[in-house]
Amino acid sequence: MSSVYAPGMSAITKLDLAGLYAHATAVFRQGGGTRPQVSLIELGSERAVLKDYSRSDPWFRFVIGPLITYREVRALRALRDIPGIPRLLRQVNRRAFLMEYIEGVTPREQDQARPFASPEMFERLYELVQAMHARGVAHCDLRSGGNTIIDKQGQPYVVDFVSNFVRGSAWNLAWRWAFDRFCEADIVAVARLKKRLVPDMLTPAERQNLQREQQSRLAYWARRTGQSIRNISRFFLTRR
Ligand SMILES: Nc1ncnc2c1ncn2[C@@H]1O[C@H](COP(=O)(O)OP(=O)(O)O)[C@@H](O)[C@H]1O
Ligand SMILES: [Mg+2]
Numbered sequence: 001m002s003s004v005y006a007p008g009m010s011a012i013t014k015l016d017l018a019g020l021y022a023h024a025t026a027v028f029r030q031g032g033g034t035r036p037q038v039s040l041i042e043l044g045s046e047r048a049v050l051k052d053y054s055r056s057d058p059w060f061r062f063v064i065g066p067l068i069t070y071r072e073v074r075a076l077r078a079l080r081d082i083p084g085i086p087r088l089l090r091q092v093n094r095r096a097f098l099m100e101y102i103e104g105v106t107p108r109e110q111d112q113a114r115p116f117a118s119p120e121m122f123e124r125l126y127e128l129v130q131a132m133h134a135r136g137v138a139h140c141d142l143r144s145g146g147n148t149i150i151d152k153q154g155q156p157y158v159v160d161f162v163s164n165f166v167r168g169s170a171w172n173l174a175w176r177w178a179f180d181r182f183c184e185a186d187i188v189a190v191a192r193l194k195k196r197l198v199p200d201m202l203t204p205a206e207r208q209n210l211q212r213e214q215q216s217r218l219a220y221w222a223r224r225t226g227q228s229i230r231n232i233s234r235f236f237l238t239r240r
Contacts, residue, residue, distance in 0.1 A: 012046040013090045013098065020050050020092065031055030034064070040101060048089055052096035065095040068162050073097050075137050075161035082135070084128040084157050102157045107193050108145035116150040117197040122190065125156040129186050132158070136167035138182035140225075142189035145196065188213045 015023070024039040028049070031037025036053045051072070053065030069091070076088040076099065087100040105112040125148065132139060140163040141147055147160040165182045168175035191206040202210075 009046050012043045012048050034060050047101040048098050049101045069095050072161045075164040082131045102149045104149040104151035106146050121154045122194050133183045138165045139186050140182050142186050
């Protein structure tokens with residue numbers, strides 16, 4: 001199962017799950033319920049992020065966790081050489097994978113992110129999202145402020161491909177139509193992040209997109225569907 005796309009990193013990619021946790025130095029997200037544990041792993045000068053569903057509720061751990069890990073790893077593989085996508089280092093087991101660590105701030109931490117929220121950074125983020133779409137992957141959860149990371153150089157990265165939607169084959173017109181709607185929702189989600197951080201920088205076109213989205217039931221449902229995998233499973237499959 002191991003597939004290493006990081007020639008610069010060797011020691012860290014050889015550790016098993018217990019070995020990785022023995023070198024965890026920070027937790028970005030505590031695992032449990034329907035949530036994965038997302039941890040920073042440090043070994044010497046090597047750093048990586050471990051996303052792992054083995055600490056979630058049983059249904060999630062055994063059924064949903066492997067399924068969404070598979071989907072997320074598949075998306076990272078499809079997008080692997082696009083600048084702004086963390087490199088997949090290794091799938092550790094069916095419910096855990098290791099990826100490149102991106103040092104930076106997320107729009108969730110508004111005050112820290114604001115100094116990096118320049119028009120150029122947003123242009124780069126639009127380019128990144130369009131490059132993903134050109135590869136046939138819509139993200140579907142870019143509205144969440146924790147899923148974009150901006151590094152010190154102002155390069156945006158996108159993480160968390162759990163809700164991704166792939167283009168599908170040319171003859172499947174309904175699927176491709178849905179894919180196009182998800183792509184549109186991704187683009188509006190970037191404008192939404194901009195509105196959250198630096199509303200004065202919104203261009204007239206972005207304002208129009210946001211307004212149109214607010215009035216559109218379709219976009220609303222595209223958004224809800226994008227968020228739904230985890231929500232549905234949370235509702236049906238887990239305690240609490
Ligand atoms: N490759 C990464 N580099 C640095 N931080 C990351 C990386 N992947 C995730 N994170 C951090 O961990 C948080 C949770 O990860 P995420 O994949 O979004 O999990 P969840 O599905 O629980 O939202 C992110 O909001 C981000 O702060
Ligand atoms: Mg997230």
